[in-house]
Amino acid sequence: MTSMFAERISDALREAAAELGAAVPSVRLDRPRDTSHGDLASNIALTLAKRLGRPPREIANDLRDRLNGLEGVERIEVAGPGFLNFFVEAAVVGGTLHTILASRDDYGRSDEGAGRRIMVEFVSANPTGPLHLGHGRQAALGDAIAALLEWSGWQVHREFYFNDAGAQIARLAESVWARYQQLLGHDTPVAENGYQGEYVSEIAAAFRDTVGGVHEGDHGPEATEAMRTFAVGMLRDEQKRDLAAFRVRFDEYYPETRLYSEGRVDDTIRALDETGLTYQEGGAAWLRTSRFGDQKDRVMVKSDGSPTYFLPDVAYHMGKWERGFHEVVNVQGADHHSTVDRVRAGLQALGRPRGYPEYLLHQMVTVVRGGEEVRFSKRAGSYTTLAELVSEVGADVARYFFLMRRPEAHLTFDLDLALDQSDRNPVYKVQYAHARLCSLLELARTQFGDAAEAVASADTSLLGTAAEREVINQLAEFPAFLARATSARAPHLICDYLEKTAGLVNSWYQTGHPTRDPSARALVADPALRAARLALAGAARIVLHNGLAVLGLTAPERMER
RNA sequence: GUCCCCGUAGCUCAGAUGGAUAGAGCGACUGCCUCCUAAGCAGUAGGCCCCAGGUUCGAGUCCUGGCGGGGACGCCA
Structure with a gap:
């Protein structure tokens, strides 16, 4: 209803x-x-x-x-x-179907957000290596939350922040330098704390192919800088390709260096100093973040004169506010939870509201293959990449797996299940139910010539069986589920909803199986009853389609084995 | 030591503001293709919802204290 x-x-x-x-x-x-x-x-x-x-x-x-x-x-x-x-009354229950059929691809949308702007920042991987499965979870989560917000009437900005300078990047450049020299026949081992992954050698090879041997034996700043720029560019391109294959797009990529080049970090230091909440101790500049709920005060400028990560973080979020994003959801791994209080404290010192920005912290991903855990470490370069996963199981399965668990629950990604037993995957059940309804509607057209108008004017009060009522009531709940999933930042609720819906649809469909009750099938001879059942099928198809769309999954019209 | 997350079926996990008999998928077992697609459906078995107190008409859900697992607590990023 x-x-x-x-x-x-x-x-x-x-x-x-x-x-x-x-x-x-x-x-x-x-x-x-x-x-x-x-x-x-x-x-x-x-x-x-x-x-x-x-x-x-x-x-x-x-x-x-x-x-x-x-x-x-x-x-x-x-x-x-x-x-x-x-x-x-059956007429009221059935009336839902006409609402859905009329709304079509918009069924479930609301104007709760009233067009207000909101930023979702997610993935935000540093360009020091290919994206791994932890990034994959975050990409799926952030994109789904962004889509949910759009469905609720928000104007969403998807942003990816990355650190393109700093110590990690310097370490990457050093590693590339070592591999490059190796390619030119020198015995220059990669430092123990450097990046050991194979991709570093690939970058070095590409660099050599581009510039030749001009930097042979050259460990000067220009050589390192050239390799840094080259490596960052190459890795960023690769990350973008991986994300595109995963069907995730961003409105903006925001580099950390921009915060420095635009003077935002210096501005932030000045602004913080003006609050009178900063002090010098041990040669470092501190901020009294403990005033705002942080467990202790934090260093903003180290005794060597360089800023800690805290400072650009605050500068970045001040920038978000100034860009007009007064609602921001940061999707991050739970290992960042210690920075939450710190950054918020810094922002509060500058007068931003207490809960700004909002954080959605998700637990880590454990990868299991062959019954045992696969340890992934960026340093060792032995982790499973998002690209590998997507090319093996496809974007639909990968996205669904990442989304079907609550963000705050640990995710065990069973590669065997995702790869070898993909037939039993819940995502196929949902997609299959959609495809089945599509072919049902197609058959109605070809066999009976049922036009959309006939279905649109169907007398849905004819749908009185328990199975039918249950499906319709379930379809009627879709907007409420979307609203709840949006406000709770919980896409997994949509997964649950879709599986339940697909189950009810399949159950309804099977009651009309020839060996059970042929009179319960959708394509019966009686045109009025047939139209009513096709209205149900059409409405269910719309709901499954829209639910899959919010999660960023395709809704195939047919499934080939 | 402090903080955060988790503990529900053999396994992986859902269970919004407390509500009726705690659910799904996988795994096990039993049925069902006379074809609108069986990647499905119907059914069976499997539960001291980690433990102990408390709050109340009522607790898997809220509070307190434990136990167990994971993560975080830098002048790292």
Whole structure:
């Protein structure tokens, strides 16, 4: 049924409660797990029992009597300890289908965000190596959250921040330098704390192919700088390619060096000094971040005169605010959680609000292959890359795997399951249900010539079986699930929803199997009933399609084995 | 030592603001192709929801204290 209809019921409930002497701000209606408990249920009588000093069942009976004759409601039952169960007329239930069919690709969208701007910053990998599976989880998560926000009416900016200078990059340049000299026949081992991955040699080879041997034996600053620029450019290109293959795009890539070249870091030091919250100790400049909930004060400028990472971080986020992003979601690995309080404290010192920016910290990814854990270490260069994974299982499966778990739960990525048993993958179940509905609708066109108009004007009150009602009620909940997944920053709720929906659709579909009940099939001879069932099929297809779209997955019209 | 996350079926995990008989997938077992696609469906087995207190009509969910696992606590990034 439409949400408007559910709202009417909850309004009526609220009025009735007020008449009993208990004003409540809003009444929540649930869809009962058990279909014998009706289409909608309320526990309001239970929650009011204490306030009214009366047994909940008595209150429930009272409320029911006041609600009798509500339009579209077939009957109301009082059940269990005092639940009110609403049984809705078939016409109202079926009416949902017309809402969905009319909204099509927009079904589920809302204007909650009212066009306000919001930034989602995610991945933000440093260009020191190819993206690994941890980045993959973050790419899938950030992109899905961004899409959810767009569906809720926000204007979303996807941003990727990267450190293109600093010690790690210097280390990368040194490693490339060593490999480059090796290619020219010198015995120059890569430093122990350097990057050992094979990709470093590839970069060195490409560099040699580009410039030849002009830097042979040359360890001067120009040589290192040339290799740094070359390596960063090459790795960034590779990361962009990997992300493109994963179907993740960014509106902006923001380099750390820009914070320095635009003077933002110096500005931030000045601004912080002006607050009077900074002090000198041991030759370093400190900020009293402990004033704002950080566990201890932090160094902003080291005794050697160089800034700690904290400073550009604050400068970067001040920049976000100044660019007009007063709502920001930072998607980061949980290993960054110690920086959260610090950065927020710095921003608070500069007058930004307490909770700015919002952080979504996700737990790490453990990779399991052949029953044992695959340790991935950037240093050793022995980790599984996102590109490898995507080329083996495809972007759809990879994205779904990364999204199906709550962000704050540890993710065990079983490569054997993803690679070898992909047939049993939940994503295929959802996509298959979609493809099946597509071919059902196609058959209706070719065999019966059923036009879209016939379906659009179908009498959906003909859909009265338990399986049909259950599917329709499930479809009706899609917008609510989207809203919840958005506000909770929890795309996995959509995975759960899609699997449940696909299951109900498949179940409904199978009841019409020739060996079971041919009269329950969709393509029956009776044109009116056929149109009604095709309306259900069409609406279900739309919901599956839209749900997959929000998660960044394709919705194939057919599945080939 | 302090902080964050997790602990639910054999395995991997869902269970929003406390509500009716705790769910799914995988694995095990039993059925179902007379074809709108069986990558599916129906069913069976499998649970002291880590432990102990507390809050209340009611706790997997909230509070306190433990136990176990992971992560973070730099003038690293």
